[in-house]
Each structure stands twice: as C-alpha cells, then as structure tokens.
Amino acid sequence: xxxxxxxxxxxxxxxxxxxxxYNSGRSAHTKDQMAAEVGAVAHFVKKxxxxxDLRVRILDSVTAEMIARYGSELGVRLDGEFYxxxxxxxxxxxxxFPSEALL
Numbered sequence: 001x002x003x004x005x006x007x008x009x010x011x012x013x014x015x016x017x018x019x020x021x022y023n024s025g026r027s028a029h030t031k032d033q034m035a036a037e038v039g040a041v042a043h044f045v046k047k048x049x050x051x052x053d054l055r056v057r058i059l060d061s062v063t064a065e066m067i068a069r070y071g072s073e074l075g076v077r078l079d080g081e082f083y084x085x086x087x088x089x090x091x092x093x094x095x096x097f098p099s100e101a102l103l
Contacts, residue, residue, distance in 0.1 A: 002048045002054060007057065007058070010044070010045055011057075011058055011061045011062065013041055014038065014058060014062045014086075015061075015065045015066075017037045017082075018081075018082050019069070021033070021081075022070070022078060034085060035085040035088075038085035038086050039088075042086045042087075042089035043089055045058060046089070058086075066079040066082070067079070
C-alpha cells in the first residue's frame, strides 16, 4: 500500500506538471509533453493497490489545486485536460509500491 508521503508526492507532481504546462504556453508540443508526463504518473499510480480510492483522491486534490490557483473557469479547463490525460493512460495494473521494496 502507498504511504501518505508517496500519495502527497504524486499529488504535488501532478500539480507541478499542470503548472509547467500552463506557464509554457499550452501549445500542441507542451500538451503532448504534459500528456506524456501525466501518463507516466498514471502508470505509476495505477500499479498501486486500492487504485480506485487513490485515483479519486489524487484527481480530487488536483482539481482543488487547479481551481485554487487559476480560478473556477481556467482551473476547471486545466483540470479537464489533466483528467483526460490521466484516464487515457493505457496502463497494465500491477500492485507494487516503492515502500514494499523495504519490506
């Protein structure tokens, strides 16, 4: 199972990807880059056990942060792009956590 720190780091990584995407001008190139980075995060997250609960927590946290940073209009649009990239990531599910390597 993922530790609280791992979950918080994933949320922070997702937010930083979206902030960089927005600050980079939201071109076709940066959108592709954002989608690839979010896909990598989704790949990692979807390998965790209890993935549905964690996925909801991460998605909800990113939504809240995008709205807090960019307001209800732009924040919702950015969150929609994040959500699409996250959910579109084609990832086989396996159940491994970095913290399990310590056991």
